[in-house]
Amino acid sequence: MWKRFCQLKIVRFFASLKLAVCTILALVLLMVWGTFTESYYSTEYAQRQVYLSPLFIGVEVFLFLNILFAALVRLPFKKRLTGFYIIHLGLLTILIGAAVTAVYGIDGSIRLIPNDKTSALIIKEPVFYAFYQPHGHLASMEFSEKLPRTVKPYANPSKPWTHILDYDVYLEKFIPFASPKFSWRDLPDGQSSLVVDLHLKNAMADQNISLSTLNPDQMTQKLGPLTLKLMPDVTVECLKKAIVRNAAYLYVQEGECLYISSEDEQPHAHTTGLAHTQLISVRDIQEAPHVVFLAGQKIGFGKGQDWQFQTTGPGLSAELPWMGFELGVEQWIENKYRHTEWFGNPPRGNESQRHSAALVTLKHRYKPKDAQTFWVDDTQVKSVATLSGFNFEFMVGNRLITLPFDLELARFKMDTNPGTTDPASYESFVTIKDDESAETTAHIYMNHPLKKAKYTFYQASYFVLDDGQTFGSVLSVNHDPGRWIKYAGSLLLVAGIVIHFSLRSFYKRKKFYEAEFSQGGLHPARAGVSWSHG
């Protein structure tokens, strides 16, 4: 029965040494390709391109079957093959452990900012998110759908990918490694805007800045002590007068200036989107060390009572009186908005400069005219407000797992080697909050991870917050149910190799003597037997 099984063609194929050599060689080639891909592109790119690819997993499955059948056909048990059995059993166990880890394991990270509770575990798998507010609900609903973790752009515009409420979602294109391409498009009639691209540089620094009235957040930019503000044309004259009048606030609307002398009479900030309307604190402008001020095609800079104004425009530049800064205007664009498209651009060792972006169409199932196509990317949340009155927001991001407890970074400590600024150790002091009442603390540092629930938290790295001083900590979070299987397999493997070689030399020596005494000579084709030691 067993013999007949072993004689089966398929069994003999999978048990063959030829297949073993071919599979191992294939694995070697793929691994070499993987390491070179990683060096040329990036770690995540190589993971997706090679190690997570169906081809690679297929070869691993082949290897598993190969090892399994190679051992099976050599049953029933023969004493001289003890090492061989143990080696192959060990290898199978390791591969099973690896599969368990791949399927049930969790390998993510958590970013901790001082005094900020978080329970979000980040897993490096791209996910499409939608947030919306159904009729009659106050709470916003969240919808998420996994995106393919591939290298190449993925497109499937013909079939609905998923659906949200009554909308079918078409994934027109998904670009895992994308760069933006900007173009200018006209605003609808009656709307106005101004976008100014600036270039600020001196001997030490060199930076591009963009100011825009399209987004209230982009009307002011702070660069260290320097503040850049975009203002309507009349502001220049108004500001001069306001300083003379000693007004506290300046309120500019539709070419008119309004001066408010007292701090108490502060009017409500009035930002109506696209109009050149702004409230300016004159005190701020006077007290801030360096305020640069672009109004119409004029640039003003100064501090306190001391102000200068110059005409400026595309291609012109002004020398600022601080630290040798030169401010050049690169583009001056009126009544247009910046349209972003994404194109595939594999990372060349600069993965952090790449984004993932998806071109998505939402189409109402019963009202096909109610449809929109737009880009969603991982740089910001995209609002789409015009779908049947629904407030939709979309983004592409990483998969998140919510931990059953909160973590808070109490303190982050970095030691340096004496007399240098090279970091010697990173340490995180973390507070763990199970619920309102329970609170424990932990000290996580190199080789001293925190074990909590099924997760283990390791000190991985750190980052600097926008203020340039505060440190945040990155912990890598791990759950590996396959760990002990892999360890058991490893032990079997090493023990097996040792037994194998010692047994083989014992048996070979025996055979060698038998061969010598029987004068049979050595047959070269049975190489394993013929190379024995006397």
Next chain:
Amino acid sequence: MADRVLAEDGVCPAELESLPVLGQGRVKPLRVHAKEMLRFISGSSRLKGLQAVQLYCELSLSQLFSGETSPPKPNLPVSHKKTQEYLGLKDGQKEIPFEEARLKLQDMRAYAAVLEARDGKDPFFKDLRQVIARVEAVESILRGHDWKFPVVLNPDQINPHEPAAVDPVNYEIRWLSVSDLPVIFPDEFEQPAELVTAIATAGQKYAHMISNAHHVELLYDKISPFDWAMAAVLITLALSVIFKNRRVFWVWIGVGAVLLLEITGVVFRVMISGRGPVTNMYETVMWVGLGGLVFAAALALFRKEWLYLKLGLALNLCTLFMMRFANGMLDPAIQPLVPVLRDNFWLSTHVTCVTISYAAFALGWMIANFYLVKSAVRGMQPAETRRFGMLCYDCIKIGVVLLAAGVILGGVWADYSWGRFWGWDPKETWALVALLCYMVILHGRYAGWITPRRFMPVTAFAFLSVIMAWFGVNYILATGLHSYGFSEGGAFFIAGVTGLQLLILVFYFVGGKSRGGFKTRP
């Protein structure tokens, strides 16, 4: 000669070399620090006949006591073509005088920032950054910032000049730089000699309270056991070649001396660094030489095969040559460890395990190449081919066991430190590639496809996977392939070894007396 004034006056006497200094994050003797700094700055540890300590000392004092001395300033090496062009060097000129480079420092910094923003792995950027670092290092020495010497004070004591009686238990070590002294004592030091004396006094007085490692390191640097080991290997190898297989006793004495010297070197490095010597490329090369010779000696004893000894010595000589002459690639300096590598049992174990497995493979590789050359030159009898096969197979067996264990221990280490057993990291992947290459050979040999005659070239070729895992990951993959060609010494070394190996293989298959032998069975 004006620039020798200080030395002749004895301002910077040779005895200064034993003083403890703080540099690159650890305490070491001035002799070692001065050598390391000068080697970093100029590529050589002496200049115009001046010893490192003297030159370093003179440079440190030259701005504080300007006018009294003007020691020679080093030239800074510039290795990349584009950097040479950028700095306006003439064709073939590979170094720039310090003064000239200093004038361009601001420009270089700004340009390096632009280059880095474009591509942080660009070798041109890296080389430019290196030139900047060299200029900054010289500046730091000239300003007297670099030489940091210890004073021991009672806690809260500010003035180091009144250490009437330092509390022997409760004291504090502070590191002052040479430039601090004239600031603390404005009118104290009028002559450079006075300042040097003050530093020397402080150093000698407090040395015992700081560490003993720097005494050990001074001794290590003076003895330089690996240089003596090289002499011993050369003599022993010569003896073994001259005597052929006679007077083996003397060869054994030589091998014993080499092992003793190298083990002394290893022990020194352990005592100095306080950790296992397994953390940089220099030390892995050291282990491979030592491990290869130990395996060779053991196998020679066990198998009564003296060829092992000769080839073990040859391998050892290769590694010693690399340690001595390839300092662009292998940095002999002992450096503090990065956090992830500190205090880690699994780290030391798995690196040692993998490294000595490479030693076994390297010994096998020597045997294989010896066979290839020999058989190409004068042909081989089948029996001889079988004998060489056996010798080589023994090495591979040892290597496979150790490498398998090492790869697994590496997984255990990664799991312990990062929480993942395997992550397709290039170093671990390439160690597995090397293991699998040898597994292919073992399986092919078992199946009979790899006959004794084919075994040798295949084994020699397989060692290239070890070279890649050992050096290539660091010198080719880690530098980033997208950069424009490989400019660093390590890449040239790898290309050299690979080219030589391929040449030998071509010679064996095409040129030598083994022509046609590939097809005939022995």
